[in-house]
Amino acid sequence: MPGSWSPNHFPFLTSDNHSITSSATKRYNCIAWAAGETSRRWDPDPQGVYYWPPGITRSTRIEAVAQVYETLGFRLCFSTALEDGIEKVAIYGTVQNGITFATHAARQLLSGEWTSKLGDAEDITHHDLGDLNGLYGEPMVYMERRRAASTNI
Amino acid sequence: MRRPWFLPIQSVATVIVVSAVTLLYGDAQATQEVVTEAPVCVYNTIQEPSCLLDDEALDKSIRFQKLLREWHEQRGSMSWMSDIAMCPAYQSIIGIGPPVVPLILAQLRSEGDEPDHWFWALRVITEVNPVAEQDQGDVTKMAEAWLQWGAQQGYAG
Numbered sequence: 001m002p003g004s005w006s007p008n009h010f011p012f013l014t015s016d017n018h019s020i021t022s023s024a025t026k027r028y029n030c031i032a033w034a035a036g037e038t039s040r041r042w043d044p045d046p047q048g049v050y051y052w053p054p055g056i057t058r059s060t061r062i063e064a065v066a067q068v069y070e071t072l073g074f075r076l077c078f079s080t081a082l083e084d085g086i087e088k089v090a091i092y093g094t095v096q097n098g099i100t101f102a103t104h105a106a107r108q109l110l111s112g113e114w115t116s117k118l119g120d121a122e123d124i125t126h127h128d129l130g131d132l133n134g135l136y137g138e139p140m141v142y143m144e145r146r147r148a149a150s151t152n153i
Numbered sequence: 154m155r156r157p158w159f160l161p162i163q164s165v166a167t168v169i170v171v172s173a174v175t176l177l178y179g180d181a182q183a184t185q186e187v188v189t190e191a192p193v194c195v196y197n198t199i200q201e202p203s204c205l206l207d208d209e210a211l212d213k214s215i216r217f218q219k220l221l222r223e224w225h226e227q228r229g230s231m232s233w234m235s236d237i238a239m240c241p242a243y244q245s246i247i248g249i250g251p252p253v254v255p256l257i258l259a260q261l262r263s264e265g266d267e268p269d270h271w272f273w274a275l276r277v278i279t280e281v282n283p284v285a286e287q288d289q290g291d292v293t294k295m296a297e298a299w300l301q302w303g304a305q306q307g308y309a310g
Contacts, residue, residue, distance in 0.1 A: 005230045026267055027292055030232050040290030045234035048282075049272045051290025060233050104232055119230030135230055 005121040009135035013124075017131045021115065022123035031065065033117035034089045034105035035072055042068065062093045065102035066141050074143035080129060082112035087147040090114070090129050094137035104136035213249075217256045220246050238273045247274050254278060258303040261296050268296035275299055 004024045007013070032042040032051075043050035044058035053071050057064045066076070069089055080088065092104040106114040106129060116132060117123050126132060129139040223242035231237050238244075246253055257271050272295055276282055283302035288294040 009230050026269065032290075041234075041292065042290065043234045045238070045273065047234075047238075047273050047276050049276060049284075049289070049295075050234060060235065119228075119232055121230055136232075 003118065003122045003124065005118045010118075010132055011134050012131050013126065013134075014131075017128070018124045018126040020122045021125050022117075024121045026120045028117065029119070030104050030106075030117040031068065031102075033115070033123060034107040035069065036107075060101050062091055062100045062102040062141055065091055065105065066143065069105075069143050073145040075145065077142050077144040080108070080139075080142055082108065083144075085147050086144050088142060088144045090139040091141040091143070092129075092132065092136040092138060093140040100140060104132065106132065106139070213252060214256060217246065217249075217253060217260075221260070234270060234273055237270050243274065247277055251278060254303075255308045258300060258308050262300055264296070266293055268292050271296075272299065 003020050027041070028038045029041045029043060032038070032040055035042065041050040042052060044052045044056075044060060044064060046058060048058070052058050053068050056067050056071065069091075074089060077088065080090065088108040090106045090108075091102050092106070093100045093102050095101075104116065106116040106126075109115055109125065113125050113127055114129060114131075115123060115125050118132075220242045224240050224246070227240040227242055228237045246257070254275065257275060261268055261271050272284070272292075281302070284295045284298045288298065
């Protein structure tokens with residue numbers, strides 16, 4: 001069954017490379033989902049409407065989003081390969097006028113596949129990071145931390 | 154000897170005329186009954202609701218629903234609230250100003266546990282923020298806070 005997102009936004013997402021793992025919801029977004037939270041939206045909107053970790057600049061620049069994951073114990077890395085005991089996130093971005101803005105984040109599962117929340121639509125498991133290239137630009141920053149027992153999913 | 158056949162013809166003609174009048178009278182009476190009842194039906198089904206509707210409120214509601222549909226189409230799978238809020242239809246909703254607040258609150262109430270992204274618009278239009286800091290990002294609690302604020306301001310609950 002197709003998800004509630006527009007197929008035009010994700011031209012590389014096919015029925016063979018992803019599966020839907022939740023119903024659509026607005027209760028959390030991709031940044032929260034990659035951080036392991038499902039009860040709040042993490043969003044640096046300038047009106048201060050949604051949650052953003054204290055002490056981090058409210059900006060969608062990719063460095064601000066990377067700092068959010070840094071507060072959760074993630075550090076920059078340069079490989080997306082599955083490593084035993086290591087949890088990874090990938091931050092997608094697009095470049096506008098020389099500035100890189102974050103657009104999305106995905107988290108690696110124990111299987112080596114990735115899990116993503118697509119806007120206000122469903123969560124999906126996708127085989128590769130490139131499956132979501134399109135509306136979200138492409139993965140630009142990778143971060144890792146030691147996998148906690150609670151994130152062994 | 155020529156008259157006797159004329160009279161019966163005249164009598165037959167009279168019977169035909171009387172029968173026709175009877176039929177016509179009956180139809181006329183039936184028609185009169187329908188016509189007598191019809192204005193009552195028309196009055197009950199058309200006049201009464203039109204007295205209850207406010208044309209201006211109806212126009213606002215129709216415009217709001219149109220902009221809501223356009224906003225859903227425009228925002229697609231955007232992640233950030235700042236992008237979602239910059240959609241032209243969302244900006245048009247904000248542009249309506251204070252009169253749109255009761256419509257937004259009614260829409261928010263109808264969305265139940267899956268409230269849409271109305272908080273930005275409400276905050277910009279009203280210049281208040283009734284959401285407790287610890288509830289930021291919890292959309293269900295945020296909706297509750299705004300609906301409570303709306304009730305305090307006198308918007309229909």
